[in-house]
Amino acid sequence: MQRNHIVHTQQKALPSFSLSPPSNSMVMANANIYLTLLLLLSILKWGQSASNYVQDACSVTRYRALCISTLAPFSSSAKTSPSKWARAGVSVTIGETKKVVHYLLKVKKYREMRGRYRIPLSDCIECFQDAVDQLHGSLGVLRNLSARNFYTQMGDVTTWLSAALTDQDTCVDGFGNPKGKQAKMLRNRVLRSSYFTSNALALVNKLATSGL
Numbered sequence: 001m002q003r004n005h006i007v008h009t010q011q012k013a014l015p016s017f018s019l020s021p022p023s024n025s026m027v028m029a030n031a032n033i034y035l036t037l038l039l040l041l042s043i044l045k046w047g048q049s050a051s052n053y054v055q056d057a058c059s060v061t062r063y064r065a066l067c068i069s070t071l072a073p074f075s076s077s078a079k080t081s082p083s084k085w086a087r088a089g090v091s092v093t094i095g096e097t098k099k100v101v102h103y104l105l106k107v108k109k110y111r112e113m114r115g116r117y118r119i120p121l122s123d124c125i126e127c128f129q130d131a132v133d134q135l136h137g138s139l140g141v142l143r144n145l146s147a148r149n150f151y152t153q154m155g156d157v158t159t160w161l162s163a164a165l166t167d168q169d170t171c172v173d174g175f176g177n178p179k180g181k182q183a184k185m186l187r188n189r190v191l192r193s194s195y196f197t198s199n200a201l202a203l204v205n206k207l208a209t210s211g212l
Contacts, residue, residue, distance in 0.1 A: 050072070050075035050076060051072075051075070053075040053078065053079050053080065054067075054068050054071055054072045054074070054075045055068060056080070057071065057078065057082075057085040057203065057206075058071065058199070060202045060203065060205070060206045061198070061199040061202040061203065062195075062198050062199065062202065063195040063198060063199055066195055066196070066199065067089075067199045070092050070196070071085070071088050071089065071092060074088040082203070082206050082207040082210045083142065083145060083207055083212065085203050085206075085207075086142055086200070086203045086204045086206070086207040087139065087142045087143065088203075089196075089199055089200035089202075089203040089204070090135060090138050090139045090142060090161070090200045090203075090204070091139060092196060092200075093135055093164075093193075093196040093197050093199075093200045094132065094135045094136065094139060096192075096193050096196045097128060097131055097132050097135060097164075097168075097193055097196070097197070098132060099193075100128055100189060100190060100193045101125065101128045101129060101132060103186075103189060104121065104124055104125045104128060104186075105125060107121060107182070107186065108121055108122070108125065112182055113182060113183065113186070117175065117178075117183055117186075119174075120171075120174030120175055121186075123170070123171065123174055124171035124174060124175075124186075124190065127167035127168065127170050127171045128167065128168070128171060128190075128193075130163075130164075130167050131163075131164040131167040131168055131197070134160040134161065134163050134164040134167070135160070135161070135164050135197075135200075137156075137160050138156075138157045138160045138161050138164075138200075138204070141153050141156055141157050142157060142204075145212060147212055150211065150212055151208075154204070154207070154208040157204050158201065158204055158205065158208065161197060161200060161201040161204060162201065164197050165194060165197045165198060165201060168190060168193060168194040168197060169194060171190050172187060172190050172191050172194065175187040175190070
């Protein structure tokens, strides 16, 4: 008599999955990521707008790259205002011109310029000190513009800026064909400062054309 062997197979229980709500920490993490992305997008958008402002303002200048690099910090406040860009241009030019005056006085004090350059150096110092006065006068007017006297004020400012530029050009001419490292460096430093004044004058001319 044969016995049938019954093979009992054990069935494995299937794992059960339960969907639990996200934890508070996970929700906070996702929220922080979302806010960070929004902040980055806002910064990117602001940066593009600021770049457009300064590029548009500097489009009228001769030395545009210099204008953009030196006036970019004023983008958030000046935006599309010709009067604010004109003030910014003159203000930056004053700072640069004062640095050149300090540099020229230092060269003279330590007698770094000798021979035939001593007289042109003294002339340069006088010219640049006059230029600083002209620039300060221009900035003072730009800070107190009025609709009634606008065109008279613009005439005064353009006259003073043109005079400052002439002073700087006179200094450059005194070192027409410099020989020696120090003389060449001085001429280049002075020449670069005249680029600032040229840009400032262009911004003022734009203001005079557009009006208040």
